[in-house]
Amino acid sequence: AQKVTQAQTEISVVEKEDVTLDCVYETRDTTYYLFWYKQPPSGELVFLIRRNSFDEQNEISGRYSWNFQKSTSSFNFTITASQVVDSAVYFCALSEARGSTLGRLYFGRGTQLTVWP
Amino acid sequence: DAGVTQSPTHLIKTRGQQVTLRCSPISGHKSVSWYQQVLGQGPQFIFQYYEKEERGRGNFPDRFSARQFPNYSSELNVNALLLGDSALYLCASSGRDVSYEQYFGPGTRLTVT
Numbered sequence: 001a002q003k004v005t006q007a008q009t010e011i012s013v014v015e016k017e018d019v020t021l022d023c024v025y026e027t028r029d030t031t032y033y034l035f036w037y038k039q040p041p042s043g044e045l046v047f048l049i050r051r052n053s054f055d056e057q058n059e060i061s062g063r064y065s066w067n068f069q070k071s072t073s074s075f076n077f078t079i080t081a082s083q084v085v086d087s088a089v090y091f092c093a094l095s096e097a098r099g100s101t102l103g104r105l106y107f108g109r110g111t112q113l114t115v116w117p
Numbered sequence: 118d119a120g121v122t123q124s125p126t127h128l129i130k131t132r133g134q135q136v137t138l139r140c141s142p143i144s145g146h147k148s149v150s151w152y153q154q155v156l157g158q159g160p161q162f163i164f165q166y167y168e169k170e171e172r173g174r175g176n177f178p179d180r181f182s183a184r185q186f187p188n189y190s191s192e193l194n195v196n197a198l199l200l201g202d203s204a205l206y207l208c209a210s211s212g213r214d215v216s217y218e219q220y221f222g223p224g225t226r227l228t229v230t
Contacts, residue, residue, distance in 0.1 A: 004159075035218065043205055045160070045221035091159050103211070104150065104173050105219060107159030 002027050004094050006108035013082050014116050021077045021111045023092030029053075031097040034068065034075045035105065039089040051075065052097075082115045089113070119144070121210050121222035129228045130198050138193040138225045142210030148172075149191040150219060151183055154205040166191060195227075203229045 003026040013019045025034065036048040049059065051068050059066045063080045079086055089112050093105040122141045130136050142149050148167040152160035162175040166185035185191045189210075195202055205226050209219035 037221070042223065043226070044223040045207060045209075047218050047220055050218040093159075102173070103148070103167075104162040104165055104175070105152070105160070105209075106162070109157075109159050 002094055002096060002106045004092050004106050004108035006092055006111050008111045009109070010112045010114070012114045012116065015084060016081050017115075018078060018080050019082050019113065019115075021079075021090050021092075021113065023075045023077065023108060025073050025075065025092070025094045027094060027096060029096040033095040033097060035093040035095065036066065036075075036077050037091045037093060037107075039091060039110070041088070045091070048077075079113075082113075084115050084117050087113060087115045121208055121220055123206075123208050123222040123225050125225060126223070127226045127228075129230060131230055132198055132200060134198050135194065135196045136198060136227060138195075138206050138208075138227070139190065140193070140208030140210075140222060141190045142208075143212075143220055146210035146212050146220075147189055148211045148219075149185055149189065150209045150211070151191070151193045152207040152209065152221075153177070154207060154224070156204070160207055163193070198229045200229050203227060 005024045032053045034051045038046040056068050065078045067076045089110045091107050091110045093107045095105050124139045150165040151163040154160040163177050164183040165173040169185045180196045183193045205224045207224045208222045211217045211219045
């Protein structure tokens, strides 16, 4: 079965602190995709990153970085030097690449990040 | 280019009524998916359409139905509304294939009283 766990329900930090959001996933498929989305108070889900299961290379995009470790089934997201505008709910999601569930996203419950000035 | 658009933005219905939600994908995208997000939870998959054919259906009752039109826009219908149907309904479109990244619209906030 497919499952995404985001154990951190809420995180509060002060501006300029680094923060890591954890994501652990379960899947029986050997080919799958992992995603992170940001949901600001407006409600729209904003796509941040997509990784496939064959690419474990870490990725950095500005203040954002992602650490994908297949051995621990984790896909963690780090924001460096956090800013107030980073305050949002962040979702980790899994999509399998084959079979009847191809393309559907399985989301975790989300982590509410609050960055205080 | 315009992103995914959804209408209406907000909707208030009474139990037992029916509702239709609309979605227009990003230009050139052929796949549309619908998700339900109840307050405090992650989105749950409802339907996926690709090239006007249903590609997948989540664990939702038959009161939920959808379709995709020749221009790739989509409608989600919910009959016999229950209080528990109150949620944010999100539409997502993806490009060449259903496995590519999905881009979400702003959602329709449905309140059932």
